[in-house]
Amino acid sequence: MPLLRASLLKSEPAGSLRSLDEMFSLAHAMEREAATRYAELADDMRRQKKDDLAEVFAQLAAAERDHVDSVTQWSQSRRGKVPNPALVRWEAPETVDADTAAELKGSRLMTPYRALAMAVRNEERAFAFWSYLAAYSEDPEVKKAAEAMAREELGHVAILRKERRRAYHVEHGKPAGEAGAARSQVSARRLELRLVAQLADLERRLAGPAAARTRELLDKTKQMVDQAGDFGSFPASIEQRDAQTIAEALADAYLEGAESSSDETRVGTLQGLAEKAIDRLAWLRSLA
Template sequence: MSRLTSEPAASIRSMGELLATAMGMEKESADRYADLAGRMRAAGRRELADVFDRLVLEETGHIDMVVSWSRQIIDKPPEILRPEAAPQGIFDEEGIGLVSPELVDAYRSLAIAVRNEERAFAFWSYVAAHGASPEIREAAEQMAREELEHAKTLRSERRKAFFKDRRSASAIQEPYDLSSLEMEVCTRLEEYAGMNESAEIKNRYRDLALEAHKLSLDLESDPLHPPSPVGPPPRSLDALCEWLADHYIDAGEHLPSQAARDRAQALATIAVKRLAIVHDLVQR
């Protein structure tokens, strides 16, 4: 699950509080991944320890970014939040610490990290919508964008883990019609909007549907020809959105021209953001 377990209890009311919150979230993630790395290393699963070590490095980089940003904005490092003041339900190791290391793999580990970044994106999106000042809302939007980029990077790593040793063995497939798939997403989003009684959620589905419709028209007039993926696209809305996000990420890494890769990466950013929103909406 990639949604918040509950809405943040109170609006963030100062930049100092926002930066302290960001620091606390990143530090918790780094500490928890470090614990998991140690557990995997103790169990002799060096390859998984390396995965969690990479996640620790990712989170350490995020911490450094928050500290640097804090020095620029408030001329000092962010404060450390008391545990009871930290946001709840953002980081979730999904019980992986209780599972035998023999049953854990790189794909599952990275999938958990992806969902954590999506929850962080949902948190900062909420703060951006309810911030006490324009400065806080703008900063929260920036944090949401950062989490989205983190999720995109981890999705790429997760995809590599899943398809490791499979690409060469795959049968050659014709590229899928991405325009038609985006139009299918549009149709499904409109259906979800029609079934929902909440005006706010209905409008969010319709905004996403309009975006998918525009993407479909763009891809119809100027098709993107990424490498063929392994496996056909699924039909459920959230799974199809996830398939497209992974497909665009893969295209952004493997298309032959820089212009095509840049275009695919832009599509990936849109698709990852859409997926995070859909994951949140379908659970409501």
């Protein structure tokens, strides 16, 4: 199983999608479940008098309700009917698993930044889920629609990462706009080269399937060196950080770059890089 799916999904989906109707029904159920869980967390935070966290989860719930409406409209435009819950044959990844929910409700250290980091992880999991279904679908129409859902989740990741960065700078007393003000001219290509060296070293220290997966990741990273070109500007100090930190910085940058660019070709390149970067980051996190 590809790296992203292995490290983000706790288990493989229990089947493949048979029709567009089933795909729309599953997508609708996933978005609706996410909206419900975030709304419940917002209520929990209000009861605990954690108003800042309540606001974060209320906004996440509202965004997911918009996604529910989008899937409904998509189904109506393609199939002439709303999604049918009866067509959902197996469980999708949970928006918030039991352990995370318990931490959110009981932790005194939970902050908007940590809450948004959790939401980013959830969207990455949804992206992995749809990528898996697209890869294993035998119906061309279903495959194309599942790929569209995966791209949509990737867009959600980009938006939430931006909000997470803003929350981080608020919590640390810095305006969000200062985040990139002092960056030096270290390019994404240079950081990709640094990751090539780090992943090669990691592969030598691993064995069996873990080494094989790391080798696959290393090969992808070598391809990304040239694809990155002259993109990006990062603090020079990040080059000396560990592989996971560098990988996360690159994933953030590719996502942000794709969102802000008006050049269609560049957007496509950066989205492709972002997908591979999230692949890589998920695997490094699983090793950690």
